[in-house]
Structure formats: C-alpha cells, structure tokens
C-alpha cells in the first residue's frame with residue numbers, strides 16, 4: 634500500500650477551502666444572530682461519516698503533530714468509539730458517542746477538524762452536479778431560531794456550499810492523480826480514519842517491486 638500524501642500546495646488549498654467554509658458559516662450565523670453559546674448539546678457526539686482522502690490526509694497531518702502519548706490515548710478512545718458505534722448500529726440505532734478527539738469539550742485537532750465540524754449548525758444549501766438542490770435546515774437549535782424568526786424557513790439565509798464542495802471535489806481528484814473515480818468510495822468516521830492509519834491506496838502494478846508493498 635502507498636500512503637496518499639498532500640503536497641504543500643494541496644495543504645494550502647485545503648486550508649483555504651476550510652477558511653472559506655468558516656467565513657460562509659459565520660456570515661449566516663451573524664445574519665441569524667445565532668451562536669453555540671449556552672447550547673446544552675455538544676455536536677461532537679453526532680454521528681458523521683466523511684468521504685474524501687484529502688480530508689483524511691489533512692486530519693493525519695494534524696494528528697502526527699501530537700506527541701506519542703496523546704496519539705496513543707486518542708487511538709485508544711477511537712477504538713472504544715468504533716466498538717460503541719458498531720453496537721449501536723447493530724441495534725439499528727444512530728450512534729451517539731463523543732468524538733475521540735474531544736477532550737473536556739475542546740477539539741484536540743481544531744485546526745485540522747473536518748468540514749462537517751466547521752459547517753454543522755446554520756442552514757445550508759448546495760446544488761449537486763445533476764442540478765438538484767439540497768437544503769440542510771441546520772442544527773436543532775438553529776431550526777428553532779429560524780421558526781421563531783421567519784414565517785417560512787425558506788426566508789432564512791443559508792450558506793451556499795456548492796462552490797466550496799466543487800473545489801473540494803477538484804482537490805480530491807488532483808490528490809488522486811486525476812483518477813479519483815478509480816479508487817474506492819470512502820465512508821468513515823473520524824475514529825475510523827485514525828484507527829485505520831493515514832489514507833493509503835494499493836500500489837500501482839508498475840511501482841511494485843520498486844519499494845512498494
């Protein structure tokens with residue numbers, strides 16, 4: 634197997650995409666006068682799966698910067714997380730388990746947290762490549778705010794993620810040498826991304842015997 638590693642330019646592009654996402658989020662949050670302050674919930678126990686090698690690789694860039702002891706602690710929590718999720722799924726329940734990166738309410742890899750960690754909360758919209766528009770109502774607390782403030786939820790401002798998701802898809806394809814479609818689809822929780830190790834793909838036949846596995 635060969636590790637999928639982001640180049641310096643790709644790291645910089647990923648950071649820019651994340652920053653733009655956060656700006657889009659903050660604009661809508663400001664318009665709605667919405668914030669997480671005082672929320673009784675903590676979204677870090679929400680069950681999300683993630684779909685790109687590029688986010689996985691970026692997460693690992695941050696993980697590698699932690700000392701060995703913290704890495705070991707997080708990996709241990711990740712294994713427990715995976716077991717708890719498997720048990721919930723076996724009961725046909727949506728897992729609700731605290732993310733292994735959450736330590737006393739704070740994210741251990743804040744600068745490397747994934748897209749959904751940066752965007753969950755405010756209403757959002759995106760247009761799929763086939764033209765279909767998808768709307769996301771935001772978290773339960775934001776939905777309550779929208780109900781109180783607007784006659785109809787369609788009047789509420791929304792973060793449009795179309796362009797940023799397109800940029801993310803382009804970056805993902807670039808990372809995979811323009812052949813993203815040839816590689817497996819990813820559907821992994823953060824804990825799985827950590828326990829599985831950094832993203833890797835089968836070594837192409839032409840590289841085997843030259844140091845590849």
Ligand code: SF4
Nearest residue numbers: 669672676754772774
């Ligand atoms: S996004 Fe919503 S549910 Fe999550 S912590 Fe913020 S206010 Fe609470």
Ligand code: SF4
Nearest residue numbers: 677732734735740750
């Ligand atoms: S990566 Fe960080 S922000 Fe995202 S769910 Fe885990 S602890 Fe929360």
